[in-house]
Amino acid sequence: MKASAAEAVVPEPATVAPDDATLVRRAKGGDLDAYDDLVRRYQERIYATIYHMTAHHEDANDLAQETFIRAYKALSSFKGDSGFFTWLYRIAVNRTLNYLKQRNTRNHLSLNDLDINAEHDPAWVALVSEKTPRREASLHELQENLNVALQKLSEVHRMVVTLHDIQGLPHEEIARIMECNAGTVRSRLFYARQQLQAYLSDYLD
Amino acid sequence: MAPSTPPPSGDFERLRKLLSLMAYEAPPPRYFDTFSGKVIARIQADAGEPATAWWGGMLSAMWARPWAGTAVALAFAALVVTGLGKASMLEPALADVDPLLSGAPAVVQAAMLDRALTRKAGETAFLVPSQATSVTPSFPELRPWSPAAAAPGSGAILPASFTPAY
Numbered sequence: 001m002k003a004s005a006a007e008a009v010v011p012e013p014a015t016v017a018p019d020d021a022t023l024v025r026r027a028k029g030g031d032l033d034a035y036d037d038l039v040r041r042y043q044e045r046i047y048a049t050i051y052h053m054t055a056h057h058e059d060a061n062d063l064a065q066e067t068f069i070r071a072y073k074a075l076s077s078f079k080g081d082s083g084f085f086t087w088l089y090r091i092a093v094n095r096t097l098n099y100l101k102q103r104n105t106r107n108h109l110s111l112n113d114l115d116i117n118a119e120h121d122p123a124w125v126a127l128v129s130e131k132t133p134r135r136e137a138s139l140h141e142l143q144e145n146l147n148v149a150l151q152k153l154s155e156v157h158r159m160v161v162t163l164h165d166i167q168g169l170p171h172e173e174i175a176r177i178m179e180c181n182a183g184t185v186r187s188r189l190f191y192a193r194q195q196l197q198a199y200l201s202d203y204l205d
Numbered sequence: 206m207a208p209s210t211p212p213p214s215g216d217f218e219r220l221r222k223l224l225s226l227m228a229y230e231a232p233p234p235r236y237f238d239t240f241s242g243k244v245i246a247r248i249q250a251d252a253g254e255p256a257t258a259w260w261g262g263m264l265s266a267m268w269a270r271p272w273a274g275t276a277v278a279l280a281f282a283a284l285v286v287t288g289l290g291k292a293s294m295l296e297p298a299l300a301d302v303d304p305l306l307s308g309a310p311a312v313v314q315a316a317m318l319d320r321a322l323t324r325k326a327g328e329t330a331f332l333v334p335s336q337a338t339s340v341t342p343s344f345p346e347l348r349p350w351s352p353a354a355a356a357p358g359s360g361a362i363l364p365a366s367f368t369p370a371y
Contacts, residue, residue: 052230069247139226196220
């Protein structure tokens with residue numbers, strides 16, 4: 001009986017999720033379940049990046065799906081020189097930039113709803129408690145103005161802001177994704193922020 | 206040469222906080238529950254249509270690269286022009302046969318052209334009889350049918366006959 005009691009208290013080994021390299025190797029062999037795991041792992045980040053670049057949910061949906069399909073078809077060319085995450089982001093970024101170049105100028109936005117937690121974000125709380133010209137602004141109005149301001153930037157500047165200030169990626173990772181050096185990323189970010197400050201001065205002064 | 210030196214990040218701190226609010230924008234509820242399933246379904250659908258892969262790929266490649274589409278169109282046009290040129294070279298042979306045939310139906314023209322070309326070939330080539338590929342068939346065991354030969358009990362097969370009902 002002691003043995004059985006001891007067995008009862010032994011914790012089950014935690015299931016360790018396979019790393020990207022393992023899933024990629026399995027997916028290369030045609031294992032779609034493995035690729036499904038990779039999609040689930042990165043779908044939110046890929047979607048969010050494309051969404052903030054396009055400010056359009058339907059476009060982001062199509063481009064995100066296309067990114068994962070293209071990546072699957074190109075898996076055989078993935079040598080593992082960079083991480084799968086970086087490689088996948090590169091496909092998403094290039095596809096999105098190409099799409100935006102082809103897309104005619106469009107002011108129509110198709111924005112997602114804000115998460116209910118946004119109202120409790122310190123940035124928002126600070127904004128509504130300060131005496132700024134937009135003190136009475138609603139959260140949804142701010143959301144729209146932020147997106148409009150972001151859309152005024154050039155594609156590469158918007159991409160850097162999206163990846164760094166919204167997604168939180170470091171400069172070096174962005175440089176690998178955009179295939180440029182980290183200094184270029186920093187200078188683009190500086191220029192983009194300067195422009196955004198001017199566009200959003202009502203909220204910042 | 207290094208790019209321009211960025212300022213301290215504190216200069217943009219308020220802007221960064223504002224931009225961080227954009228991370229709260231989320232797609233419709235349960236959107237990501239079905240996302241990967243759609244991707245996998247599309248991959249499987251693409252894999253299940255190999256017949257359309259080659260021409261579909263070619264069409265999309267031509268859309269993506271206009272110069273490739275132009276090159277294919279030019280090659281096709283060149284092929285058509287060459288074909289028309291070859292056809293016009295054959296027309297004098299028909300005229301040699303009989304100028305009056307120019308108004309004849311196409312079937313007659315084709316037959317006369319074929320005969321003229323065969324004659325021309327016969328003038329220039331020597332045909333060895335032993336190498337001829339066609340022979341006149343002969344069947345000595347077959348004789349014309351006659352009622353006398355088909356008498357009952359002779360074993361000969363009689364042709365079918367019938368008597369009208371009226």
